[in-house]
Amino acid sequence: MTFKEDVKQAIGIELSESQEKQFEQYALFLVEYNRITNLTRIVETEEIYYKHFYDSLLIAASVDMKSIKSICDMGSGAGFPSIPLKIVFPHLSVTIIDSLNKRITFLKQLSEKIRLDKMSIVHDRVELFALKHQASYDLVTARALGDMSMIAEMGLPMTKVGGWFLGLKSTNYEIELEQARYGIHRLGGEIKFIFHQDLPYDFGHRVIIGITKEKHIEGYPRTFAQMNKKPL
Numbered sequence: 001m002t003f004k005e006d007v008k009q010a011i012g013i014e015l016s017e018s019q020e021k022q023f024e025q026y027a028l029f030l031v032e033y034n035r036i037t038n039l040t041r042i043v044e045t046e047e048i049y050y051k052h053f054y055d056s057l058l059i060a061a062s063v064d065m066k067s068i069k070s071i072c073d074m075g076s077g078a079g080f081p082s083i084p085l086k087i088v089f090p091h092l093s094v095t096i097i098d099s100l101n102k103r104i105t106f107l108k109q110l111s112e113k114i115r116l117d118k119m120s121i122v123h124d125r126v127e128l129f130a131l132k133h134q135a136s137y138d139l140v141t142a143r144a145l146g147d148m149s150m151i152a153e154m155g156l157p158m159t160k161v162g163g164w165f166l167g168l169k170s171t172n173y174e175i176e177l178e179q180a181r182y183g184i185h186r187l188g189g190e191i192k193f194i195f196h197q198d199l200p201y202d203f204g205h206r207v208i209i210g211i212t213k214e215k216h217i218e219g220y221p222r223t224f225a226q227m228n229k230k231p232l
Contacts, residue, residue, distance in 0.1 A: 003049045006200050010054075011061045013088055022087045022114045023053055029113055030078055037102050039078040050203040055168075056081030057088060059141065062195040062208045063164055065089045072097065072137040072158055074126045075145040079107055081168065082141065086116055093118040095137070097129045126154045127221045135160050135216050143168040148180035148209065149231035153221045156187040159213040165189060167209040177209060183232025188215040 003023070004015045015023075027048045034043055042051050059065070059081055065088075072095045073082035079096070086094050096119070098104055104123045111119045122129060126145075140159045142151040148167055155165045169176070177191075184191060195208040221227060 001200075003054065006050075007054060007057060010197070010200075011057055013057060013060060015088070019087050023049070023084070025114050026053075026079075026083065026087075026110065029110055033106055033109075037106065039103065039106060046201075047203065050199050050201065052078070052080050053084045055199060055204075055206055056084035056143075058195075058197050058206050059085060059166060059168075059208065060088065061197065062193065062210055063139070063166070065092075068138045068164075069093060070137045071095070071139045071141065072133070072155075074140065074142045074151065074155055075099070076107075076141075077103060077144065079110060081143055083107075083110070083116070086119070087114070090117075093120075095120040095122060095133075097122045097124055097126050099123070099125050125224070127224055127227070130154050130158050130221050133158050134218075135213075138163045140165045141168065142166070147231075148173070148176045149183050150227050152180055152184050152187060152189065152211065153227055153232060156184070156189045156211070156213055157217070157220045159189075161188075161213050161216055163213055165211045165213065167211070169207040169209060171205050171207065173207050173209065179231070184211060186217070186232055187220060188213055188217045190214050 007013045070093045076096045082094050086092050107121045134157055137158055140155040145151050159165045189211040192212050193210040197206050
């Protein structure tokens with residue numbers, strides 16, 4: 001099966017020719033750019049398609065993306081999961097925050113190259129950005145950024161009441177989530193689902209922890225040092 005067929009069968013997304021072309025350009029540009037600036041260890045084309053693109057799109061199998069208008073991607077690295085979601089759901093208004101200039105430069109060039117609009121790519125520390133953008137986004141995501149306690153404290157304050165915060169994890173998430181439960185509740189969040197999905201062709205396993213924001217709590221996130229020293 002092809003990537004297009006796999007996405008349709010597992011996630012229910014029908015890719016157009018222009019979207020297929022955008023993914024192709026994305027993969028080529030990532031490989032090319034990675035030769036001069038290290039962005040990812042995954043450089044084989046098939047791995048990029050499944051470990052990055054397909055993996056990102058699994059979010060659409062866990063929440064209704066048509067009801068989402070704004071998304072904030074915390075520390076997205078080379079654009080995951082927000083840019084694959086933006087390609088498939090062009091109505092999205094996307095904000096990406098990253099603290100490394102090399103990633104910001106890549107993401108800005110990529111957005112121009114594959115012609116993405118409604119993109120805000122911000123060079124900042126997530127916890128500082130979050131203090132200035134409280135309750136601002138329908139969906140906030142974190143993939144490979146930190147443990148659940150820390151990402152929830154940074155992400156939930158930016159999530160609108162009634163919106164979603166999604167933590168993308170691998171199989172060994174249980175202890176981490178258990179330790180974060182109190183903090184999630186204290187931040188006004190409620191765990192609604194734990195979504196599991198094997199990636200095709202033995203490329204791994206994805207866990208998505210879905211948290212809704214029930215109420216907004218002022219005063220968060222704390223500084224990185226405080227979060228690191230004493231998790232909620």
